[in-house]
Amino acid sequence: MSFIRSQILVCAGTGCNSSGSATLIKDLDKELKKHSLSKEVEVIRTGCFGLCELGPVVIVYPEGTFYSRVTSEDIAELVEEHLVKGRVLTRLVYHETIGDNKTISINDIGFFKSQERIALKNCGIIDPENIDEYLAYDGYKALQKVLLEMEPQEVIDTIKGAGLRGRGGAGFPTGMKWQFTKNAQGDSKYVACNADEGDPGAFMDRSVLEGDPHALIEAMTIAGYAIGANEGYVYVRAEYPIAVKRLAIAINQARDYGLLGDNILDSGFNFTLDIRLGSGAFVCGEETALLNSIEGKRGEPRPRPPFPANKGLFGKPTVLNNVETFANIPSIIRNGSDWYSNIGTEKSKGTKVFALGGKINNTGLLEIPMGTTLREIVYEIGGGIPNGKAFKAAQTGGPSGGCIPSEHLDTPIDYDSLIQIGSMMGSGGLIVMDEDNCMVDIARFFLDFTCDESCGKCPPCRIGTKRMLEILEDICAGKGKKGDIERLESLAIGIKSSSLCGLGQTAPNPVLSTIRYFRDEYEAHINEKRCPSGVCTELLSFVVVEEACKACGICKKKCPVDAITGEKKVIHNIDQQKCIKCGACIEACPFDAIVKK
Amino acid sequence: MKKSIQELEAIRNKTIDHINLRSGKGGYRVVVGMATCGIAAGARPVMMRLMEEVQKNSLVDVTIAQTGCIGACRLEPIIEVYSPDGSKVTYIKMDEEKAIKVVADHLINGKIVNEYTATTIDGKVVDPEMQ
């Protein structure tokens, strides 16, 4: 091996891949060859860094220079400047929107500074397709420790002591789940991983699979040893092709090194791992529906009890955990339960990964200690809200969660405080909304999703969500009636208490929480037929601002239904009866003389 | 091929040296001035020689990086050696022979090669040959 003086890390996660990182890698190789630098500079594809908004992301080490939005056209200059001449190419360096000083090293970026990475510790750092790099970062040391030095019960006690709770949504204590499964009677047992990741906007599980697949393999093998299982399944959605490919490569490498298979590390313990693909039905993320789907049945939930710990996959005791939950396990085993339980809050230990999106400057993936406040997430890590707009609410927990208004910005984010304020952790989607978002419209959006994704097995969910959606659609269309809010509330209570699975039991949450905090917006829609945020088109009228109108006739030509009257030099007017609110006139007007009211 | 625990450990050790480039090593950091002036004065062979020597002597915790114009073009090729404690020594008018000596004396034995360093008078770097 020759001396490598520099390494170029190119993000090859799904986000950056779709913004062109695959071509970048080819172009880099070509340019490096051209300058005869191939032997001293190495190009490495890594998993997601978290700042997908800025992709494709390229980091050059040893300096750690963080380049963002790199395109093929930039590569020749980048190689010439940085690698031949050793000058940082400042025009491509990521700079924070808060200050105007360009940041040179990745560690200086505020987005990364407040983070504490455990589950994502290797993402963006190692080459996920090279087991040796995982090994170098203490990979498979936890497995070694468990197999050679620990009894299964000690492993479970360590996880219990760490206080790790499930990251897939419900927050059930992981150690207890493992204990129930260990104690359950069965001639065979299974370990299953939920990588279905159905929450719209969440992508932390994908990032772990793409950026650090061996962590999952190591953790699942440890779980197998702890509960007495010799087989595991990872249920991944087929819409994650890169994740599936990297996981398959990793499983093969682990098998090749004898870290999966028979007699692992000469301990006498056997464990195999298989991948099962899901087709992207939201309900298949629910644990019993997922087990049905792995068994080749229709992805419909089963009644619980019996819980999977007693009767899971193929009727055998099964541990099912989320990807992020598993990703914490190797670090906990290596560093001990005390180390982990010192991070976070009293009842929510460790860190949580959030997918930050919506009206926020730094969209992306971040991992922070439990108990961080929403304010820190939005204003420090997230870099605030674009265009000087005001924060209105943050949505957490996806379709099962709720909206947190600004009066709760200082709430520490953990499982219990989120439930207290009417939302939930869910899988970690966090969507920031500003004054331009209509809360009734948001509730309608989520109900539309759950109604669509309801599997239809139980009537409260199948029919109830449909009825709620109809009411919400009416309200948004200006057809809201007195009593609609109460009708929504009573339907919500019925659906929550009588649905078979978590999908129906939580589907009304987005509606309930927006009614709780933004009742005035519902009332404005219903009573005054007005959308205060100017989102619900049916409730808006398009009008000409007379002072601004230059009577040029451009809008008149654009209007598809001839709703605009007026001549040259005669101020225009929009006939509200004819107007279909398509917005073509607003786009066409060169003087911003048409507004939505 | 199935690996034993010893073999896994060997892979870890071998790979970590390679990866350390990304996590910041504990050892010396050598920065070579590679702007137009440096390259014109012959910085590239100096850097290649440095890399070769570092490799040959298995100095796994040494980082070699390049930088732009330090601002003293007439003294190029310039290299600067940063110690783990942050202190810095600047060597000027380097060539391949000098690079070998800097690796042997400074990077391996911790002895600064005084005759190649820049002298400053009133905060200005002085060309040793002009003194």
Ligand SMILES: Cc1cc2nc3c(=O)[nH]c(=O)nc-3n(C[C@H](O)[C@H](O)[C@H](O)COP(=O)(O)O)c2cc1C
């Ligand atoms: C409708 C619905 C969808 C779900 N989707 C997911 C999912 O995509 N990923 C996930 O890990 N858990 C999902 N869950 C939660 C799982 O049922 C289960 O609680 C979780 O996988 C257990 O793992 P954990 O204890 O590690 O969190 C979903 C639950 C429901 C009700």
